[in-house]
Amino acid sequence: MDKILAKKDFPRWLEALGAYDVYAPQLIDDVWNYELAADPKAVSLDYPQTAIPAKKIVFPQREFFFEFREADTDGYELKELLPEGKPAVIFGVRPCEGKAVTLTDLVFGGEIRDDYYWKRRNAAVLVGLACASPPSTNCFCLSVNGSPHSKEGLDVLMTDLGDQYFVETLTDKGKKLVSEGGAIFHEAKPADKKAAEKIHADSEKKLARELKNIKDVPAKLRGMFASPFWDDESMSCIRCGICTYLCPTCHCFDINDEVESQTPLAGRRVRTWDTCQFPDFTMHSSGHNPRPDKAARLRQRINHKFQYFVEVWQNYQCTGCGRCITLCPVGIDIIKVVEKVRDHVS
Amino acid sequence: MVKHEDVRAEAKKLLESGKVKYIIAYELGADGWKANPVFIKKPEDVDKIIWGPTCYHNLVRFVVDEKRRKAQQKNPDTRPVGVVVKGCDSRAIVILLQEKFIDRKDVHIIGVSCETTGVIDERKLAKKLKGRIAKAIEFGSDENFLITTDSGTVNLPASEIMADRCLECIAHVPVITDVLFGEKTKRTVPQPFGSVEKIENLSSEDRWKFWNEQLEKCVRCYACRSVCPMCYCDECVADTITFAVSPDTTAEEKAQKIKWLDKSPVISENIFYHMVRAIHLAGRCIDCGECERACPVNIPLRMLNKKLEKEAKLLFGYDVGFDPEKPALISCFRDEDPEDFIR
Amino acid sequence: MTEEFEPKIVAFLCKWCSSAGSDLAGVSRMEYPANVIPIQVMCSGSVSPLYIFEAFNRGADGVLVSGCHPGDCHYIKGNMYARRKLLLVKKLLEHLGLEPQRFRMSWVSAAEGQKYTQVIKELVKELKPLGPQTKLRRESNG
Numbered sequence: 001m002d003k004i005l006a007k008k009d010f011p012r013w014l015e016a017l018g019a020y021d022v023y024a025p026q027l028i029d030d031v032w033n034y035e036l037a038a039d040p041k042a043v044s045l046d047y048p049q050t051a052i053p054a055k056k057i058v059f060p061q062r063e064f065f066f067e068f069r070e071a072d073t074d075g076y077e078l079k080e081l082l083p084e085g086k087p088a089v090i091f092g093v094r095p096c097e098g099k100a101v102t103l104t105d106l107v108f109g110g111e112i113r114d115d116y117y118w119k120r121r122n123a124a125v126l127v128g129l130a131c132a133s134p135p136s137t138n139c140f141c142l143s144v145n146g147s148p149h150s151k152e153g154l155d156v157l158m159t160d161l162g163d164q165y166f167v168e169t170l171t172d173k174g175k176k177l178v179s180e181g182g183a184i185f186h187e188a189k190p191a192d193k194k195a196a197e198k199i200h201a202d203s204e205k206k207l208a209r210e211l212k213n214i215k216d217v218p219a220k221l222r223g224m225f226a227s228p229f230w231d232d233e234s235m236s237c238i239r240c241g242i243c244t245y246l247c248p249t250c251h252c253f254d255i256n257d258e259v260e261s262q263t264p265l266a267g268r269r270v271r272t273w274d275t276c277q278f279p280d281f282t283m284h285s286s287g288h289n290p291r292p293d294k295a296a297r298l299r300q301r302i303n304h305k306f307q308y309f310v311e312v313w314q315n316y317q318c319t320g321c322g323r324c325i326t327l328c329p330v331g332i333d334i335i336k337v338v339e340k341v342r343d344h345v346s
Numbered sequence: 347m348v349k350h351e352d353v354r355a356e357a358k359k360l361l362e363s364g365k366v367k368y369i370i371a372y373e374l375g376a377d378g379w380k381a382n383p384v385f386i387k388k389p390e391d392v393d394k395i396i397w398g399p400t401c402y403h404n405l406v407r408f409v410v411d412e413k414r415r416k417a418q419q420k421n422p423d424t425r426p427v428g429v430v431v432k433g434c435d436s437r438a439i440v441i442l443l444q445e446k447f448i449d450r451k452d453v454h455i456i457g458v459s460c461e462t463t464g465v466i467d468e469r470k471l472a473k474k475l476k477g478r479i480a481k482a483i484e485f486g487s488d489e490n491f492l493i494t495t496d497s498g499t500v501n502l503p504a505s506e507i508m509a510d511r512c513l514e515c516i517a518h519v520p521v522i523t524d525v526l527f528g529e530k531t532k533r534t535v536p537q538p539f540g541s542v543e544k545i546e547n548l549s550s551e552d553r554w555k556f557w558n559e560q561l562e563k564c565v566r567c568y569a570c571r572s573v574c575p576m577c578y579c580d581e582c583v584a585d586t587i588t589f590a591v592s593p594d595t596t597a598e599e600k601a602q603k604i605k606w607l608d609k610s611p612v613i614s615e616n617i618f619y620h621m622v623r624a625i626h627l628a629g630r631c632i633d634c635g636e637c638e639r640a641c642p643v644n645i646p647l648r649m650l651n652k653k654l655e656k657e658a659k660l661l662f663g664y665d666v667g668f669d670p671e672k673p674a675l676i677s678c679f680r681d682e683d684p685e686d687f688i689r
Numbered sequence: 690m691t692e693e694f695e696p697k698i699v700a701f702l703c704k705w706c707s708s709a710g711s712d713l714a715g716v717s718r719m720e721y722p723a724n725v726i727p728i729q730v731m732c733s734g735s736v737s738p739l740y741i742f743e744a745f746n747r748g749a750d751g752v753l754v755s756g757c758h759p760g761d762c763h764y765i766k767g768n769m770y771a772r773r774k775l776l777l778v779k780k781l782l783e784h785l786g787l788e789p790q791r792f793r794m795s796w797v798s799a800a801e802g803q804k805y806t807q808v809i810k811e812l813v814k815e816l817k818p819l820g821p822q823t824k825l826r827r828e829s830n831g
């Protein structure tokens with residue numbers, strides 16, 4: 001059911017969402033990020049792109065698995081620490097991030113479900129914001145089966161029509177969220193729908209960058225595993241973690257025990273983000289590291305996104321948000337690298 | 347004025363004569379206006395080399411990489427690498443020489459003077475452009491930067507968009523070179539530690555509040571550490587997993603390896619990491635500002651390192667990064683070092 | 690009935706002077722507050738800033754590093770390096786906003802059992818009004 005929401009009424013919708021943790025993009029120290037919206041009136045959806053994508057809310061950087069405590073008798077007391085699953089709503093989610101969540105859903109779902117992820121995922125309502133113009137000069141979602149107005153992974157899609165939003169409800173969760181707003185929403189007229197569709201169609205022409213003809217890249221990559229191509233491409237990589245931490249689809253993690261007390265031995269098992277770009281990511285306890293250099297690690301990142309994920313899940317594991325390009329301190333450009341792979345002659 | 351052609355000619359000469367293995371320099375990135383590091387191996391590629399206001403990277407970081415690369419090769423090519431350095435970057439080479447991490451013969455230093463200006467801060471520029479997209483940027487006249495945007499050209503005073511560290515720069519001409527391009531201009535900085543003094547002048551509680559807010563944002567991506575030429579340790583205190591093992595290392599030893607801090611990005615661990623990095627850089631940080639530039643969440647990291655650079659000068663009369671023969675700050679002392687804090 | 694706050698002090702004492710001095714205080718039956726967790730190190734110069742940060746991270750309310758007087762170091766110059774290095778640590782901690790009284794150094798020789806008790810008494814007196822150290826301490830589920 002398509003609705004219209006006047007921009008001036010947007011804070012009233014937020015005010016009606018007291019039962020939810022409400023996240024929205026906020027500008028802190030010149031950096032946009034999704035944070036809890038303390039003041040509904042201060043929330044504006046007029047923003048480009050966050051540094052850290054919406055994945056941080058369904059897959060936080062730190063979460064607990066269980067508590068352990070040495071028992072008086074032999075063994076340990078264990079207490080599972082599943083997330084409460086408090087309803088959360090995230091406003092301003094760009095379509096590339098919505099699509100990215102559908103990709104992490106594949107990884108954490110399937111035969112073996114990760115309940116920690118799903119508790120948060122099921123409780124989260126993603127309210128998308130169509131990109132009338134590209135949020136970043138490095139956007140290329142159209143090249144990786146995405147679009148600036150894609151509905152994948154979203155529960156609601158809002159389109160900015162000037163002084164009002166065109167609000168499309170896409171799922172039951174989205175329907176419920178819109179109904180919380182009650183009478184502040186009005187029925188959309190056919191003219192409103194047309195205006196939104198025009199914005200969507202125009203947005204596709206505005207992307208500054210594209211990654212063309214990559215159909216054969218997965219097969220090409222398979223043949224380039226031992227190629228010296230990767231040594232040259234990775235020479236300027238400084239092996240920080242920015243490209244992967246800030247990628248909407250990256251989901252690697254580390255598990256550690258954080259010990260609070262030695263006697264009795266007690267603590268919590270904690271999951272934190274990890275990245276294949278850290279040198280010790282693949283360090284074995286024997287001391288052997290199968291990815292000992294930057295070439296191997298850059299190859300891993302590109303292969304995972306444009307070969308392995310395609311082979312396993314029939315999707316590119318890149319949604320074209322451009323964060324890795326914008327924020328890489330040395331300007332390593334995934335579009336350029338994949339183009340070179342595409343055109344590579346061994 | 348530093349001319350691209352002069353730097354390129356020097357690079358070509360070095361590569362054709364085989365004097366250097368390759369040259370670490372700046373080229374224009376895919377967007378056509380921002381610089382990126384480039385590794386020029388063949389003389390015919392020297393036309394990629396540029397010099398401009400977006401050459402903010404500290405290329406000495408790649409001299410460290412070269413040493414690591416050589417260490418893993420059986421018969422390494424022992425010729426030097428050429429590296430383009432600004433004044434700040436050249437001080438990084440001085441530190442690496444002081445610590446005998448590299449030999450003088452491992453680098454061929456191509457110095458570039460920042461003359462009367464410096465490099466830009468991208469965030470400051472974006473704020474000034476207010477949505478206009480930059481297409482090119484050059485050094486203008488009269489200490490301005492000339493910026494071509496998608497809607498016309500803009501002349502901006504350098505002082506408004508220069509990186510903070512350039513505003514306090516004490517080494518705008520490289521201090522150690524094999525060849526120098528650009529004029530050896532004279533510049534004075536009335537307050538070389540002005541930015542850090544602003545924070546010192548806050549009350550203790552306000553300072554704590556400031557650092558708490560800032561370091562809470564940290565996601566422990568370690569970009570600050572990764573981009574720093576002086577953070578060259580193979581095993582870092584912050585990583586609990588990289589450990590040098592041999593076939594004789596027992597499981598017990600592996601399990602008992604000291605874990606100084608947790609991986610979780612919570613405030614106490616973030617503070618620990620940044621404090622350790624700051625103290626390990628005492629007397630070694632030359633304020634190239636790369637840590638602050640690389641940080642994706644805009645934490646003012648310079649304000650930690652700069653404080654210790656100031657104390658090194660004030661308390662111990664120690665100038666960081668000028669004399670390759672000088673011992674490291676914490677491996678020397680003077681009889682008159684302050685003692686009044688000791689009971 | 691409220692319990693008075695007793696600060697926990699981690700003291701790094703050099704084996705040859707300060708630790709011996711603290712032993713002398715003990716065998717001489719001198720009374721002084723029981724707030725100290727002593728850790729013997731070979732030399733004050735061997736105290737890494739990591740130890741101090743770790744002590745605060747684990748909940749120490751105060752940290753003391755004590756070594757030989759200048760000129761008396763068993764390893765000749767170790768305490769001179771400590772004097773420089775640990776002043777930098779102190780400045781850094783204060784720059785972050787930690788109360789300056791929480792970290793201090795002292796010179797205590799093997800014969801100065803009395804001085805050791807005075808150093809500890811003064812430190813406890815200064816730390817009590819500050820309350821527990823929460824700024825650098827890691828959270829716990831405890």
